[in-house]
Amino acid sequence: MEVTRLMARPGGNHLWLPYTQMQITAPPLTAARTTGTKIILEDGRHLDDGVASWWTACHGYNHPDIAAAVRRQLDDMPHIMLGGMVHRPALALSEALATCLPGDLDHVFFSESGSVAVEVALKMAIQYWLNRGQTGKTRILSFTGGYHGDTQATMAICDPEEGMHHLFSGVLPRQYVQPLPVTSEDEAALERLLQQSSDNMAAMIVEPLVQGAGGMIFHPPSVLKKLRDFADRYNVLLIFDEVFTGFGRTGTMFACEQAGVIPDIITLSKALTGGTMALAATVARRHVFDAFLSDDPKAALMHGPTFMGNPLACAAACASLELFRHQPRLAQVRKIAEIMQRELEKCRDLPNVRDVRVMGAIGVVEIAAIEDMNRLKAAFIASGVWIRPFRNIIYLTPAFTMDEATLCRLTSAVYDAVQAGAFRKLP
Numbered sequence: 248m249e250v251t252r253l254m255a256r257p258g259g260n261h262l263w264l265p266y267t268q269m270q271i272t273a274p275p276l277t278a279a280r281t282t283g284t285k286i287i288l289e290d291g292r293h294l295d296d297g298v299a300s301w302w303t304a305c306h307g308y309n310h311p312d313i314a315a316a317v318r319r320q321l322d323d324m325p326h327i328m329l330g331g332m333v334h335r336p337a338l339a340l341s342e343a344l345a346t347c348l349p350g351d352l353d354h355v356f357f358s359e360s361g362s363v364a365v366e367v368a369l370k371m372a373i374q375y376w377l378n379r380g381q382t383g384k385t386r387i388l389s390f391t392g393g394y395h396g397d398t399q400a401t402m403a404i405c406d407p408e409e410g411m412h413h414l415f416s417g418v419l420p421r422q423y424v425q426p427l428p429v430t431s432e433d434e435a436a437l438e439r440l441l442q443q444s445s446d447n448m449a450a451m452i453v454e455p456l457v458q459g460a461g462g463m464i465f466h467p468p469s470v471l472k473k474l475r476d477f478a479d480r481y482n483v484l485l486i487f488d489e490v491f492t493g494f495g496r497t498g499t500m501f502a503c504e505q506a507g508v509i510p511d512i513i514t515l516s517k518a519l520t521g522g523t524m525a526l527a528a529t530v531a532r533r534h535v536f537d538a539f540l541s542d543d544p545k546a547a548l549m550h551g552p553t554f555m556g557n558p559l560a561c562a563a564a565c566a567s568l569e570l571f572r573h574q575p576r577l578a579q580v581r582k583i584a585e586i587m588q589r590e591l592e593k594c595r596d597l598p599n600v601r602d603v604r605v606m607g608a609i610g611v612v613e614i615a616a617i618e619d620m621n622r623l624k625a626a627f628i629a630s631g632v633w634i635r636p637f638r639n640i641i642y643l644t645p646a647f648t649m650d651e652a653t654l655c656r657l658t659s660a661v662y663d664a665v666q667a668g669a670f671r672k673l674p
C-alpha cells in the first residue's frame with residue numbers, strides 16, 4: 248500500500264510501533280544519540296527532551312556513573328539466571344531498595360517491566376489469601392483514571408474508558424473499578440462496595456498522588472490515608488503502583504511518603520535504572536512475604552521471568568540509587584516544580600486551557616480538546632522540543648538534571664503552541 252511504503256527506509260520497514268496506526272503518511276523520526284537532556288536525530292537536529300523517554304531518564308541520558316557500572320558488569324557477567332543462584336548486583340539492589348523504601352517494604356521480587364511487576368503484585372495478593380486459607384478473595388479493586396500496564400491482567404484494572412476493556416470485553420477478567428474517594432459521596436460508595444464485596448477481593452491498587460498515563464490526574468495524600476484505612480478495616484491488601492511516581496518524580500523519593508502511608512505491596516520500574524535498562528520490582532512488606540513461608544512447596548510464589556534481576560540492569564539501578572544518595576536530586580525536583588509552576592501558569596488564561604497543574608517534576612497543561620494531535624506534535628518538533636501530548640493533556644516530565652534555560656525553552660514551546668492554537672484542526 249502506498250502510504251505504508253512511505254515508512255520504508257533501510258532496515259526500518261519491519262518495525263511495528265506501539266500505540267501507532269502503522270498506516271501513517273510521515274515516517275517517524277530516527278534517534279541517533281542522546282546526551283544530557285537532548286535527543287540527537289540522524290538528520291542532525293537536536294531536540295530538548297520534555298518526556299525523559301517515558302519518564303525513565305531521571306538523571307538525563309548517558310549518565311557516566313551508570314554507564315561505567317554497566318560496562319564493568321558487562322565484563323564480569325552480563326546475565327545469569329536468578330533461579331537457584333544469586334549474584335552481587337541483585338543482592339545489592341534488593342538491599343538498597345529495602346533501605347530507601349519506607350517501613351518494612353523489604354522483600355524484592357524482580358521482573359523486566361512495569362506491567363509484569365503489577366502482574367506479580369496481583370498474583371502475590373491473590374496467593375497471599377490462599378496461603379492463609381482464605382479462598383475466594385481473588386478479585387481486584389482499581390480506580391477510574393488509573394493505568395497499570397498493557398498485559399491482559401493489567402488491562403483489566405486500567406480505567407475502562409482508556410484501557411482496552413471495551414475491545415477485549417469477554418476476554419479480560421472482570422474487576423471492580425471505582426472512583427477514588429476524593430469526595431464524601433465517592434468515599435461512601437467505595438465503603439458500600441467494600442461492605443458488600445470485600446469477601447471476594449484480594450487487593451486494591453492505585454497510583455499514589457498522580458494517575459499518570461490515565462491523564463496526569465492528581466489527588467491529595469488524604470485519599471491514600473482513606474485507602475489504607477479501608478484496606479485495614481475490610482481485609483484487603485493495598486498495592487501502590489509507583490512505576491511512574493517512584494524515584495523522586497512527585498518530589499519525594501516515593502509518593503507514598505507524602506501521605507505517610509505504607510502499602511502492603513509496591514511496584515517500581517520506569518526510573519529504576521535511570522532510564523538505562525529494562526527492570527522492575529515488586530516489593531512486599533514482611534507480613535506478605537511471611538504468608539509464603541511454609542513447609543508446603545506449593546505455597547511458594549510461582550513466578551520467574553527468565554531475565555529477572557538481570558545483572559546489567561541491577562548494576563545500572565544501583566548506580567542510579569547512588570546518584571539519588573549523593574546528588575541533590577530532590578532539591579532539583581523542587582526547583583523544576585517552581586520553574587514549571589511559574590512558567591506554565593502563564594498558559595492558564597489562554598483560550599481553551601482548562602487547567603494547569605504541577606507536582607514535583609510533572610507539569611501539565613490540560614486543554615479542552617486536542618483536535619489535531621499530529622499538527623501539535625509537529626509544531627513541537629519544529630520548535631526543537633520533544634513533547635508527547637496525549638488525549639487533551641500536554642505535559643512535561645523532564646530529567647531532574649535539566650537546567651533552567653532548557654526547561655524554559657520547553658515551557659515556552661508549550662505556551663507558544665497553545666497560544667497559536669496548534670492543537671486545532673486547520674480548516
Ligand SMILES: *Cc1c(COP(=O)(O)O)cnc(C)c1O
Pocket residue numbers: 359360361362363365394395396397454459460488489490491492516517
Ligand atoms: C508505565 C506504567 C506501567 C507499565 O509499565 P511497562 O514497563 O510499560 O509495562 C504500569 N503502571 C504505571 C503506573 C505506569 O506508569
